[in-house]
Amino acid sequence: MAGELVLRIPDFLYGTAWKEERTPGLTEMALRAGFRGIDTANQRRHYFEAGVGAGLAAAYAAGVVARSDLFLQTKFTYRPGQDHRLPYDPQASLSVQVAQSMASSLEHLGTEYVDSYVLHGPASGQGWSVADAEVWEAMSRERDAGRTRRLGVSNVSLRHLEQMLGSGVEAPAFVQNRCYARLGWDREVRLFCAERKIVYQGFSLLTANLEVLQHSLVTGLAARLGVTPAQVVFAFARGVGLLPLTGTSDPEHMGQDLESSRFELSPEAVLGVESLVG
Numbered sequence: 001m002a003g004e005l006v007l008r009i010p011d012f013l014y015g016t017a018w019k020e021e022r023t024p025g026l027t028e029m030a031l032r033a034g035f036r037g038i039d040t041a042n043q044r045r046h047y048f049e050a051g052v053g054a055g056l057a058a059a060y061a062a063g064v065v066a067r068s069d070l071f072l073q074t075k076f077t078y079r080p081g082q083d084h085r086l087p088y089d090p091q092a093s094l095s096v097q098v099a100q101s102m103a104s105s106l107e108h109l110g111t112e113y114v115d116s117y118v119l120h121g122p123a124s125g126q127g128w129s130v131a132d133a134e135v136w137e138a139m140s141r142e143r144d145a146g147r148t149r150r151l152g153v154s155n156v157s158l159r160h161l162e163q164m165l166g167s168g169v170e171a172p173a174f175v176q177n178r179c180y181a182r183l184g185w186d187r188e189v190r191l192f193c194a195e196r197k198i199v200y201q202g203f204s205l206l207t208a209n210l211e212v213l214q215h216s217l218v219t220g221l222a223a224r225l226g227v228t229p230a231q232v233v234f235a236f237a238r239g240v241g242l243l244p245l246t247g248t249s250d251p252e253h254m255g256q257d258l259e260s261s262r263f264e265l266s267p268e269a270v271l272g273v274e275s276l277v278g
Contacts, residue, residue: 007115007149010037010071011238011261014254015203015247016052017041023048026249027055031064033254039176039201039245041075041120042105044085049074049108057110067111073174074105075120075154076135094131098138102147116174117148121155128163136169152176152201158188165196176201176245181209181276185240194241203245205233217272225263227256232273234260239270 014035019026027038038056041047056072059065076098079090088100106112117139123131142148152174153164165171175193179185179202186202193200212218213229222229234257237244246257265273 008071009199009243010035011243012258013037013039013073013201013243013245015039015245017046017247019051019249020048021051022249023051024054024058027052028058029251030254031055031059033251034258035254036065036069037071037073039073041077042087042101042108043075043077043082043120045081045083049105053109071115072109072111073116073118074109074114075118076101076139077120078123081120094134095138098135098142102142106147113146114148116150116152117142118152118154118174118176122153122160128160128167132164133167133169140170150174156189158192161189161192171196172198174199174201176203178204178208179242181212185274190240190242200242201245202237202242205237205244206230209233212276215276217276221265221269227260227263231256231260232265235263235265236270236273239265240274
């Protein structure tokens, strides 16, 4: 059973959004480069989950990795976040939609379980809703049945998390949010997670912060360390306890991103980057 396996959380995740027909090749390329964490979603609007599965299958067949080497993460996405290519019956209850989406994901990915199943954003920007509670309960049943090993939430505010946990439900193992330097790198949510031992996954660390990559503090650190500004940002992310995602399609950048785990920034440098507001 999936629950009997030791869950290994890698120090980097490879994100597969916006890849379309390149998804199979880029997924395999990322695995060959050394990534052991793959993030996707059963949301055809932004992801090609079956293409991720094809990339995984190619890597397995070539002996690059085995399923047991990997951390696979996918998501359940509400109807408003989808296009017409739905992974579930839109007329079904939310609980049934969760089960149908999971069954579809497992087929796409060629696996009996995923390591993390994430709610791809709450139903409302105003707070944790009755719909979210129903979906979370259905996701918990998927976990209890062994089809996922951990649960997570994405694109959430501090208010969502406070209301979620205030309702008495099980805390997520993962929170995945976009990080903007100008908003303090999502500091309030990161601290909330750190206090509760929730793993915070940060995405768009580069694309949401292009001004940071050009900031003299970051370029100066990169020059002194003999690394790239992107590597400085990823090292900073780890320095504040954040699990980074990258979605690069450049093989050289894949290698550089992974290499960023081989050095650490000083506490002063981490504080300096964290203080940047763009």
